[in-house]
Amino acid sequence: SQTIHQWPATLVQPVGSPLSLECTVEGTSNPNLYWYRQAAGRGLQLLFYSVGIGQISSEVPQNLSASRPQDRQFILSSKKLLLSDSGFYLCAWSRVRLASYNEQFFGPGTRLTVL
Amino acid sequence: GIQVEQSPPDLILQEGANSTLRCNFSDSVNNLQWFHQNPWGQLINLFYIPSGTKQNGRLSATTVATERYSSLYISxxxxxxxxxxxxxxxxxxxxxxxxxxxxxxxxxxNP
Known part of the structure; x- marks a missing residue:
């Protein structure tokens, strides 16, 4: 079965500090990978998605970047955090599209507080 | 882009009651999922249902793509x-x- 991991679970960082969040998937190969952010107000917003190693699509302009150094590893980074970067970050995966089936499965999330 | 509206925003029930949650969307879809977010923030997959009806225990979901809505029913x-x-x-x-x-x-x- 497939498993998705995220770490750290919680993080408190000062404004201006760097950020690195990691997501890994087990039990599948060549997945699509996604980063979402959930700010106060409950809605989730897609930040980045990747269909393969080194292939990153950005959905919104922001202070963050993403990288996919390995097939099942997805990293979210920032060089200098802003207060507005606070939120709950979720990683998700889906199988490569097959007959339009594209169910996404989410990791446990990282709660980031920028002070 | 496509717009998604859910109603009601808040719902309070007594244990044992039934409820229907609604999702309206503004354009045709080929992917629709229902999730439950638990108190720890984990998103639990309930249904993958771009069309049709599915049931899983006390939960069921229906998507009518031509009318651009989906409903989640909790009994x-x-x-x-x-x-x-x-x-x-x-x-x-x-x-x-x-x-x-x-x-x-x-x-x-509520209990």
Whole structure:
């Protein structure tokens, strides 16, 4: 079965500090990978998605970047955090599209507080 | 882009009651998922249902793509059903892999 991991679970960082969040998937190969952010107000917003190693699509302009150094590893980074970067970050995966089936499965999330 | 509206935003029930949550979307979809977010933030997959009807225990979901809505029905609610329920859609125009989320329905089930 497939498993998705995220770490750290919680993080408190000062404004201006760097950020690195990691997501890994087990039990599948060549997945699509996604980063979402959930700010106060409950809605989730897609930040980045990747269909393969080194292939990153950005959905919104922001202070963050993403990288996919390995097939099942997805990293979210920032060089200098802003207060507005606070939120709950979720990683998700889906199988490569097959007959339009594209169910996404989410990791446990990282709660980031920028002070 | 596609818009997703969920109603009601908040719902309070007594244990044992039934409820229907609604998701309306503004364009045709080829991906629709219902999630339950538990108190720890974990998103639990409930249904993958771009069309048709599915049932899983006390939960069932129906999507009528031609009328651009989906409904989630919870019967005999339990306190463990509390949390936020999200509808998320993907469209042919935007890409079925790019889920757009509604703002959710916060359900509270009291004992």
């Amino acid at each position: 005999s609610s339990q306190t463990t059903d509390s949390g936020v329920y999200f509808c998320a859609v993907g469209s042919p125009q935007g890409g079925s892999e790019k889920l757009v989320f509604g703002k959710g329905t916060k359900l509270t089930v």
